[in-house]
Amino acid sequence: MGLRERKKRATRRALRDAAVRLVLEHGLENVTVEEIALAGEVSTRTFFNYFGSKEDALLGDVPHGPDEKAVGTFAAGGPTGQFTDDLVQLLTGSFSDTEELTSWREEARTNWQLTEREPQLLPGMLARLHDVEVRIAEAVAERIGAADDDETPKLIAGVAATVVRYALADVAERQETVGGLRTAMRGAFDRLGETFRPHDP
Structure with a gap:
């Protein structure tokens, strides 16, 4: 696996982990895509390169x-x-x-x-x-x-x-x-x- 692919997987994993942590702490309705992206240290636009919604990110x-x-x-x-x-x-x-x-x-x-x-x-x-x-x-x-x-x-x-x-x-x-x-x-x-x-x- 090349470096680019490893970075993409790491970003995807970070976003998923952030989504899970935030939702378990605050509930799905109280968490936004913007908050997940911020916790994952990427832009909202980058989030949507990996997942179509916060529900998609949660299910991994x-x-x-x-x-x-x-x-x-x-x-x-x-x-x-x-x-x-x-x-x-x-x-x-x-x-x-x-x-x-x-x-x-x-x-x-x-x-x-x-x-x-x-x-x-x-x-x-x-x-x-x-x-x-x-x-x-x-x-x-x-x-x-x-x-x-x-x-x-x-x-x-x-x-x-x-x-x-x-x-x-x-x-x-x-x-x-x-x-x-x-x-x-x-x-x-x-x-x-x-x-x-x-x-x-």
């Missing part, structure tokens, strides 16, 4: 979704050819290391604190979660060659979202690594498969 970049390269690899049958392993890789590919995973968990907790204090932010949060789920469903549909009226990809994406939430909570309790997260997710998928597999009466 969570949740993390797979990038286009990862989606393309999964849809094409990769990276291993084993569906569940590849799905786990797709769902966790945005966590390059344990530090990034820890940062994501902290940001997710902050977002939920914000939505508890400011319920009007919840639709935006849910919309972002839905967007990620739609991307997963589209990738699954392409990989398995699902027909337009086949609901299987949506079902798989919904289950995958639940497994991600479960595994993240499990890892958070034990302070594990990205590898631990993937192991927890794979185990969860295996248990679900065994539970719902047809059994002889």
